[in-house]
Amino acid sequence: MVKALIVKPEDTVAVALAKIPAGEKVSLVLPSGEAIQEVMALEEIPFAHKIAVHGTGRGEKVIRYGEVIGLAKEDIAKGRHVHVHNLQSSRFA
Amino acid sequence: MNRQEGSLQFWGYERPDGSVGIRNYVVVLPMTNMESDLALTVTREIGPAVTPIIHNNMRMRLPQDDAVARRVLIGWGCNPNVGGIVLLSDGRNNVSPEEIGDEVAKTGKPVERVNMMAEGSYAKSLNRTLHLTRKILSKTSRMQKALCAASRLLLSAECGPSISLNGVLGNAAVGKVFDAVISAGGRAIISETTEHIGAEHIMAERAVNEEVRKKYLALIHRKEEFLKSLKVDFRGLQPTPWNIATGISTLEEKSLGSMEKGGSTPLVGVLEYGERPPAPSGLYFMDGPGMPPPLVSGLAAAGSQLRITSSGGGQGFSWRTDIGLTGGMPISPSVYVVSLENENEPDEGEYYDIISGVLKGTESVNQLGERLLQEVFEAASGKLTKQEMHQNHPSFQEIQFLHPIIG
Numbered sequence: 001m002v003k004a005l006i007v008k009p010e011d012t013v014a015v016a017l018a019k020i021p022a023g024e025k026v027s028l029v030l031p032s033g034e035a036i037q038e039v040m041a042l043e044e045i046p047f048a049h050k051i052a053v054h055g056t057g058r059g060e061k062v063i064r065y066g067e068v069i070g071l072a073k074e075d076i077a078k079g080r081h082v083h084v085h086n087l088q089s090s091r092f093a
Numbered sequence: 094m095n096r097q098e099g100s101l102q103f104w105g106y107e108r109p110d111g112s113v114g115i116r117n118y119v120v121v122l123p124m125t126n127m128e129s130d131l132a133l134t135v136t137r138e139i140g141p142a143v144t145p146i147i148h149n150n151m152r153m154r155l156p157q158d159d160a161v162a163r164r165v166l167i168g169w170g171c172n173p174n175v176g177g178i179v180l181l182s183d184g185r186n187n188v189s190p191e192e193i194g195d196e197v198a199k200t201g202k203p204v205e206r207v208n209m210m211a212e213g214s215y216a217k218s219l220n221r222t223l224h225l226t227r228k229i230l231s232k233t234s235r236m237q238k239a240l241c242a243a244s245r246l247l248l249s250a251e252c253g254p255s256i257s258l259n260g261v262l263g264n265a266a267v268g269k270v271f272d273a274v275i276s277a278g279g280r281a282i283i284s285e286t287t288e289h290i291g292a293e294h295i296m297a298e299r300a301v302n303e304e305v306r307k308k309y310l311a312l313i314h315r316k317e318e319f320l321k322s323l324k325v326d327f328r329g330l331q332p333t334p335w336n337i338a339t340g341i342s343t344l345e346e347k348s349l350g351s352m353e354k355g356g357s358t359p360l361v362g363v364l365e366y367g368e369r370p371p372a373p374s375g376l377y378f379m380d381g382p383g384m385p386p387p388l389v390s391g392l393a394a395a396g397s398q399l400r401i402t403s404s405g406g407g408q409g410f411s412w413r414t415d416i417g418l419t420g421g422m423p424i425s426p427s428v429y430v431v432s433l434e435n436e437n438e439p440d441e442g443e444y445y446d447i448i449s450g451v452l453k454g455t456e457s458v459n460q461l462g463e464r465l466l467q468e469v470f471e472a473a474s475g476k477l478t479k480q481e482m483h484q485n486h487p488s489f490q491e492i493q494f495l496h497p498i499i500g
Contacts, residue, residue, distance in 0.1 A: 005261050005451075005458070015261055015340070017452050031265060033457030048257040049340035065260070065353065067295055069346040082342070089343040091291055091328075 008066035013050040020045040042079035050082040101243035103473035109201025112173035113245040128181035148490040153500030168394025170197030176233035177203035184210025244278030249397035253404025257340030260350025262432035263403035268356035269462030284381035292348030367394035387493035393425040421488030
């Protein structure tokens with residue numbers, strides 16, 4: 001199964017360790033290598049890009065490294081590709 | 094790596110001031126660009142036992158930049174990897190070999206000076222420099238290594254070309270090495286001030302006290318105001334189109350990936366460019382550029398014995414240009430870790446010390462960090478890094494000055 005790296009368990013996004021085709025199941029692994037969860041990709045996730053590991057409402061915080069990396073510009077469903085089209089900086093929006 | 098009673102140790106050269114070198118260089122250091130030819134001629138004459146540091150200090154700088162030059166040249170001389178030093182002056186420099194030499198001599202290392210004007214001719218200067226350099230070599234070459242605790246290490250980190258995965262792979266591994274060395278009583282330095290602009294609130298939270306927090310934020314603010322004075326809004330430039338193409342979405346995300354190199358321990362101090370940190374163990378932040386050549390000049394001046402370079406990788410073909418890009422500072426060797434393997438470059442192992450196996454599925458991020466830690470301690474004990482084995486030309490060191498030459 002394709003893997004995505006999730007840095008902290010509380011992160012709302014994980015990073016694809018290979019290109020993930022739409023409809024594929026993804027295994028979420030921690031830095032220790034432990035797999036903690038599976039998510040189905042709703043769309044293609046390019047290599048090294050982010051996948052939502054649970055739903056985030058419009059205006060809510062997107063978390064990576066256990067820190068806020070920005071706010072959702074729209075509702076982001078679990079399994080969606082998270083990037084500049086639906087995520088913006090929380091500091092300079 | 095030696096693990097004795099759970100502690101990390103390495104073989105190094107104990108200096109009279111209590112610092113420990115992981116190399117034992119005899120450096121010929123010109124005060125400015127004017128003595129470069131003499132330094133290189135001495136090196137050609139004596140051979141690889143001598144290391145010249147050729148750099149961009151010159152006369153007619155503003156007083157605040159003379160202060161930068163003074164700090165950096167003293168810092169290079171005091172770097173524990175330097176066993177002895179010969180300072181070259183034309184007699185008309187913006188920094189005097191007396192003030193540099195007096196500070197370096199406080200470490201107890203052998204220091205010699207050659208003043209070309211006082212010698213009266215180039216030939217006399219050359220003979221005198223050769224004589225003094227050989228005199229120091231016969232002292233330093235007798236020195237023996239001793240087993241030293243990890244607490245004597247001052248590590249530093251820099252980024253090569255970045256991609257979205259650096260933060261979670263190579264940089265995360267560097268962070269784990271920093272955490273291990275700091276928990277053993279050692280010190281580590283991160284820098285790259287512009288990488289912190291826009292996400293300074295995150296590192297500020299890690300400050301050990303209010304004083305460090307204020308100093309850190311003031312330093313970031315100062316850099317931003319400097320950029321504004323040049324009509325540059327740095328916050329609008331990041332992340333770059335290249336960063337976005339590789340999957341980085343926001344400024345905070347890019348900065349967090351860079352800050353991963355700092356591991357998870359509190360920020361205990363803030364340093365000016367090239368400033369040597371005080372003795373207490375912990376993570377320090379030094380003002381410095383993201384571009385490696387001037388950054389590594391500053392890190393070596395701060396006294397770092399070993400640098401870890403973390404890069405996206407997959408660029409083995411550009412190794413020779415990478416030396417220029419990541420800085421070939423001769424007195425501070427670099428262990429190079431790359432996050433990506435490049436299928437088109439089967440000989441990458443010739444260039445990089447550690448290639449991540451996380452994408453191939455052969456190891457976890459934590460295991461990558463453990464492997465990097467072992468490599469760092471082997472390099473500290475004398476194992477040549479790939480950079481040291483490939484760098485067969487004297488590099489040119491860029492010191493980060495604030496202003497152009499005015500006179």
